[in-house]
Amino acid sequence: MTATRIGVGGTSAPYDVVVGSGVLGELPALVGDRAARVAVIHPETLGEVARPVCAALEAAGRTVHPMPVPDGEAAKTVAVAADLWARLGRAGFTRSDVVVGVGGGATTDLAGFVAASWLRGVRAVLVPTTLLGMVDAAVGGKTGINTDEGKNLVGAFHPPAGVLCDMATLPTLPAADYIGGLAEIIKAGFIADPVILDLVEADPEGAARPEGRHTRELVERAIAVKAEVVSGDLRESGRREILNYGHTLGHAIERAENYTFRHGYAVAIGMVFAAELAGLDGRIDDAVIARHRTVLASVGLPTGYAGEAWERLRDTMRVDKKARGATLRFVVLDGIGEPTILSGPADDLLDAAYRRLSA
Numbered sequence: 001m002t003a004t005r006i007g008v009g010g011t012s013a014p015y016d017v018v019v020g021s022g023v024l025g026e027l028p029a030l031v032g033d034r035a036a037r038v039a040v041i042h043p044e045t046l047g048e049v050a051r052p053v054c055a056a057l058e059a060a061g062r063t064v065h066p067m068p069v070p071d072g073e074a075a076k077t078v079a080v081a082a083d084l085w086a087r088l089g090r091a092g093f094t095r096s097d098v099v100v101g102v103g104g105g106a107t108t109d110l111a112g113f114v115a116a117s118w119l120r121g122v123r124a125v126l127v128p129t130t131l132l133g134m135v136d137a138a139v140g141g142k143t144g145i146n147t148d149e150g151k152n153l154v155g156a157f158h159p160p161a162g163v164l165c166d167m168a169t170l171p172t173l174p175a176a177d178y179i180g181g182l183a184e185i186i187k188a189g190f191i192a193d194p195v196i197l198d199l200v201e202a203d204p205e206g207a208a209r210p211e212g213r214h215t216r217e218l219v220e221r222a223i224a225v226k227a228e229v230v231s232g233d234l235r236e237s238g239r240r241e242i243l244n245y246g247h248t249l250g251h252a253i254e255r256a257e258n259y260t261f262r263h264g265y266a267v268a269i270g271m272v273f274a275a276e277l278a279g280l281d282g283r284i285d286d287a288v289i290a291r292h293r294t295v296l297a298s299v300g301l302p303t304g305y306a307g308e309a310w311e312r313l314r315d316t317m318r319v320d321k322k323a324r325g326a327t328l329r330f331v332v333l334d335g336i337g338e339p340t341i342l343s344g345p346a347d348d349l350l351d352a353a354y355r356r357l358s359a
């Protein structure tokens with residue numbers, strides 16, 4: 001199957017998300033001719049995945065600097081970012097050079113942030129190798145790291161110069177990580193493209209595997225949702241907030257679990273919470289709430305949570321980026337494909353929605 005190109009606009013430098021299988025040959029063109037040096041930031045555990053990326057760039061005449069970092073969320077720290085700044089400095093990276101991020105969403109968030117901050121911004125090209133990275137994290141220019149106080153609290157909007165989704169990398173991804181990516185795909189279904197929900201419901205077992213019959217369509221539909229939203233609101237001054245569906249509680253759970261809980265799993269629970277909130281607020285009926293639980297559970301995602309104390313989660317949600325002053329704001333649905341903001345819900349509504357998660 002040939003590669004698909006999904007354009008992302010809304011900036012002075014529109015870019016393509018290239019989706020296909022065995023498409024590494026497209027990488028040098030995304031990196032461009034001006035770069036003499038390319039830093040390839042990748043998890044140290046993914047040396048085998050990064051090697052062909054480095055080889056493709058070397059074959060195109062670039063001087064490649066592989067920069068291994070800790071795996072997954074452990075890389076999203078200021079200490080790792082500072083170490084990368086030091087490595088770029090020692091290697092003499094200038095404004096015409098390029099940072100390539102290879103790996104899951106945690107790695108591409110870090111690589112994007114380092115590219116955004118080095119010399120106040122150099123080009124980033126992202127090569128996501130997880131389902132979640134392809135359909136969400138690598139697209140749209142949100143970059144960042146975590147702090148002790150919460151998730152993604154430091155970062156920058158820095159759109160990539162290109163994104164290469166080589167689906168041939170997916171078969172080695174552990175099943176649990178693949179399923180985590182489905183949470184963001186299902187999110188795109190609830191907020192904007194209900195056909196996604198239909199496709200998952202038609203074949204949940206296939207949806208949970210890279211070789212599933214609808215996989216390519218699910219990936220492309222989710223990217224199309226993200227591309228359309230961020231093209232209209234890069235800096236999240238309005239509509240982009242819908243991409244945060246399920247993330248207000250989700251991020252609080254990730255922090256409470258010390259980032260050992262997969263992002264997609266936390267978002268799945270957060271979407272059920274948001275659905276319960278919307279139901280209690282009279283916005284959606286029981287059938288829509290039930291559809292959240294059934295579609296998420298059908299692919300193996302969690303729909304309940306009985307972990308950390310609710311009071312602590314509620315406190316953590318106060319540093320959510322959608323909050324304004326003391327007012328918590330949640331993305332909720334008025335119906336499938338009809339996201340809106342619920343501003344300042346009463347404490348008893350929040351408490352009741354949370355109780356339904358542990359019931």
Ligand SMILES: NC(=O)c1ccc[n+]([C@@H]2O[C@H](COP(=O)([O-])OP(=O)(O)OC[C@H]3O[C@@H](n4cnc5c(N)ncnc54)[C@H](O)[C@@H]3O)[C@@H](O)[C@H]2O)c1
Nearest residue numbers: 072073104105106107129130132136137142169172173263
């Ligand atoms: N910037 C955004 O818009 C955005 C959007 C969604 C999520 N995110 C962020 O993305 C992160 C989650 O991303 P994730 O789910 O990809 O997790 P991750 O980056 O932690 O990767 C999950 C695991 O998969 C491994 N892996 C990656 N590719 C592999 C492959 N091809 N074969 C074998 N193993 C492979 C990684 O080494 C890691 O152990 C979170 O930090 C989240 O906040 C950002």
Ligand SMILES: O=C(O)C(=O)C[C@@H](O)[C@H](O)[C@H](O)COP(=O)(O)O
Nearest residue numbers: 136140142151152240243244247321
């Ligand atoms: O791109 C966006 O905008 C999103 O909200 C996508 C989310 O899936 C993603 O997890 C994002 O990193 C969350 O952003 P944050 O601003 O809440 O940290």
Ligand SMILES: [Zn+2]
Nearest residue numbers: 184247263267
């Ligand atoms: Zn997310």
